[in-house]
Amino acid sequence: MALFTQLIGDGRPDVVFLHGLFGRGKNWAGIARALAEQGHPSVLFDLPNHGRSHWTESVDYAAMAGEVADELRLRLGSAASMTVVGHSMGGKVAMVLALEHPELVSRLVVVDIAPDVSDQVRTSVPLVKAMRELDLDAVASRGAAERALAADVDDAAVRLFLLQNLKHTRTAENRNGWQWEVNLGLLGDHLDEVAAWPEVGEARYDGPVLWVGGTESLYIRPEHAAGMRRLFPRVRQVWIEGAGHWVHADAPAELTAELLAFLGED
Known part of the structure; x- marks a missing residue:
């Protein structure tokens, strides 16, 4: 069953947005419209068990990433290669997508989450x-x-x-x-499964990665940095001053500026 998606902007999209727990794709609509005005159309996903997408019987990050991958291939064909932006639970889906389907991910943005158990x-x-x-x-x-x-x-x-x-x-x-x-x-x-980080073996994503944290959030801690670098060796970390866990709601202008700068990098 296909996931519900919404296209923001005109033309072939080059950005994907994945929301967090109890969210839905439209949480990213404001930032997506700002990117579209700068020539970056995007696709907003409702992940399984959220919004207008179907329900499942388990919380499985690999399965969620697989469903996003299937939808991207269906929409864009074998040449699909997107900047994938994920927040919190959606950030974990985005990381697994990049690790398991790297051909679909040209750039990765992980917002206020780490590849580890998220006790928060x-x-x-x-x-x-x-x-x-x-x-x-x-x-x-x-x-x-x-x-x-x-x-x-x-x-x-x-x-x-x-x-x-x-x-x-x-x-x-x-x-x-x-x-x-x-x-x-x-x-x-199954909040424990939502909080968990799946086994990814020796997988590694070698594309550019922007790791964004809110300075008022505790979801990213210093001990997470080594694991992030192992999985994503080209990671660059930035902090949004004054933002909590919902960075895109607390500081949309600042996050939009970071995204546009990242999209413009060679």
């Missing part, structure tokens, strides 16, 4: 609990859903991020019509 994913436990405990049968509107979530999720930006996954579709089985579009059961029960 456990901070999603209370978010999962809040989403699961939201009484969808009692929700009268999206605003009402936000007010209900506010009891457990203090940050308004986080509430809005989670609520992008709440879809209103009235059916015979679900008369009120509200349902989570994200596969909350699978992802909530």
